[in-house]
Amino acid sequence: MEMLDNLKESAAYISGKIGGKKIDIALVLGSGLGDLADQLADPVVIDYHDIPHFPVSTVPGHKGRLVIGNLEGKNILCMQGRFHYYEGWSMEQVVYPVRTFKLMGINNLFLTNAAGCVNKDWKPGDLMIITDHIKLIQDSPNRGANIDELGPRFFDMCSAYDKSLIALAKECAKDKGMTVREGVYMLFTGPSFETPAEVRFARLAGADAVGMSTVPEAIAASHMKMRTVGISCLTNMAAGILDQSLNHEEVLETGERVKHTFQTLVREIIRRW
Numbered sequence: 001m002e003m004l005d006n007l008k009e010s011a012a013y014i015s016g017k018i019g020g021k022k023i024d025i026a027l028v029l030g031s032g033l034g035d036l037a038d039q040l041a042d043p044v045v046i047d048y049h050d051i052p053h054f055p056v057s058t059v060p061g062h063k064g065r066l067v068i069g070n071l072e073g074k075n076i077l078c079m080q081g082r083f084h085y086y087e088g089w090s091m092e093q094v095v096y097p098v099r100t101f102k103l104m105g106i107n108n109l110f111l112t113n114a115a116g117c118v119n120k121d122w123k124p125g126d127l128m129i130i131t132d133h134i135k136l137i138q139d140s141p142n143r144g145a146n147i148d149e150l151g152p153r154f155f156d157m158c159s160a161y162d163k164s165l166i167a168l169a170k171e172c173a174k175d176k177g178m179t180v181r182e183g184v185y186m187l188f189t190g191p192s193f194e195t196p197a198e199v200r201f202a203r204l205a206g207a208d209a210v211g212m213s214t215v216p217e218a219i220a221a222s223h224m225k226m227r228t229v230g231i232s233c234l235t236n237m238a239a240g241i242l243d244q245s246l247n248h249e250e251v252l253e254t255g256e257r258v259k260h261t262f263q264t265l266v267r268e269i270i271r272r273w
């Protein structure tokens with residue numbers, strides 16, 4: 001199967017660049033959170049456009065490279081820049097990197113993102129551990145022929161966000177004296193932010209946050225039985241909650257403002273993973 005051959009080639013290329021070193025956790029860094037990659041010790045940096053078959057990201061504020069190195073005693077592979085559906089990539093292309101990582105032998109996945117806050121009791125700058133997600137758009141990274149080597153045709157999503165990792169994330173926040181939220185992330189395709197009516201709908205549906213990423217990766221990871229944890233940085237109140245318009249600058253500004261807290265939490269989770 002061509003896709004599987006491509007994935008294997010990508011995986012072999014990356015593994016070759018790091019001398020076959022075993023990676024403990026793949027970490028996907030969301031908008032404004034990419035700095036964490038700069039904290040890795042002895043980094044090996046690989047541009048996406050050098051990796052055979054890899055997509056190359058186009059969003060301002062997103063770099064397009066892997067940074068591989070040590071953090072808190074673990075070997076970490078960071079995606080500095082991810083692929084979004086709104087860029088025009090298919091869902092299958094969006095999850096291409098995560099599948100590559102699995103074929104490199106990586107079984108742990110840490111997803112992060114910037115998201116709009118739907119829960120009116122919370123505020124911009126809050127961090128949210130993702131407990132579950134809602135995907136209303138009827139597309140899936142797993143649509144089409146199943147790649148049996150990666151996982152089964154039909155697969156469970158009840159443990160897409162690993163319960164023991166959710167518990168660990170809560171413990172880590174508590175021990176660091178941080179307030180952390182737990183909630184449901186709802187995927188919208190973007191690139192427009194949601195309308196106020198869509199945000200009211202998301203709240204009625206049970207969502208606490210809305211965003212344009214993460215869900216495809218979590219689905220592909222669940223298919224491949226990777227242990228996954230997700231954390232959202234709630235960068236803004238979602239559309240219509242406050243009497244103001246939304247913009248990408250606010251997303252980046254809040255990301256910048258809370259990045260130290262965010263990084264502390266992510267590092268602590270990695271240390272105790």
Ligand code: HPA
Nearest residue numbers: 114115116210211212238
């Ligand atoms: N909506 C969707 N995606 C987002 C938002 C939002 O309000 N903020 C950051 N990413």
